[in-house]
Amino acid sequence: MLVQDVLALLQQQVPHNTLLNTVPSAVETLLDTELDLSVFESINLAGEPLKQKTVDMLYQRGVKNVYDLYGPSEDTTYSTVKRRQLDGQATIGKPISNTQAYVLSQDNMLCPVGVAGELYLGGAGVAKGYWNRQDLTQARFVSNPFGDGVLYKTGDLVKWTAEGELKFLGRMDNQVKIRGFRIELGEIEHALLQHPDISHAVVMVQQEDAACLVAYIVVDTQAELTQIQAELANTLPKHFIPELWVSLDA
Known part of the structure; x- marks a missing residue:
């Protein structure tokens, strides 16, 4: 149908x-x-x-x-899969058959469990490149240091969980630096959206005076902001917690 x-x-x-x-x-x-x-x-x-x-x-x-x-189109659409559970952990799961996933640091070293890095994909589904875009092909499709073929640089920020699954944190180009800390805005948004009372969330940087994080949220119930902040503090580092909060109407 x-x-x-x-x-x-x-x-x-x-x-x-x-x-x-x-x-x-x-x-x-x-x-x-x-x-x-x-x-x-x-x-x-x-x-x-x-x-x-x-x-x-x-x-x-x-x-x-x-x-x-x-999965990106460059890896034939789907690369990982997770059967999500009721009240379960929000991850994108494990690679599908004939697909390899690597989480690499900025110096192309394998990231240990729990450490964020860029997701690289390899395997049978990876494309050969972009049509008539040799420059972009060379930038995004790189030699595979772990085996045959090439790897596709997704530009997505992920980390391995202790269960061997991938947790999506956002886009690499959505990183900011505040007071010396590198912060992934997408990771904060992802954590906010896992709260049962938040339907929409966007995190931005306010540059007036000293830079700070601002969270814009749509709350479906009468949940207390202090409770939301406390729950967020249980899952994210202290410097990831927004300093300003704006509640918007649905």
Whole structure:
């Protein structure tokens, strides 16, 4: 079944054991409807960060399997997969078959578990390069120091978990430096979006006087800001905690 808009499913008879392949924002739209989601055997979600709150709501509505898929077009779309769990850990999982993933530091050394670095992908799905863009090809497709073929520099910031899974932290070009600390804005946003009461979050740097972090959030309930800050402090270093907070209407 192919539809241009997931809301078109409301006007159709969706058979049981259907597989739905879409983006998280689209399936969040379905969650606001009365559609019987138990007809979906599996829902594959890719293209955007997948919030734990969305995962939990899908399982509560009867979906049997929720998969978080990650991958750039340069590696034939999907590179890693994770069957997300109810109240589970938000990761992008492990490499799919015939795909290798490496987390490298800026000096191209393998990062240990828990240390953030750039994700490099290798394997059967990696493209040969960009059409008529030799300069870009040379910059993004590099020799594989760990085996045959080439690796694709994704530009994504990740780290390995103790369970051998990859945790997506944001884009490498979304890093800033404040008071000597290198800070990944995407990692802060990702942590905020895992809070069950936060539906949207953006973190920016305010440059007036001394630079500081500002968090813009949309809160779905009457959750106390102090509670949100305390929970964030349990998952992020102290210098990652925004100093200014702005609560926006949905």
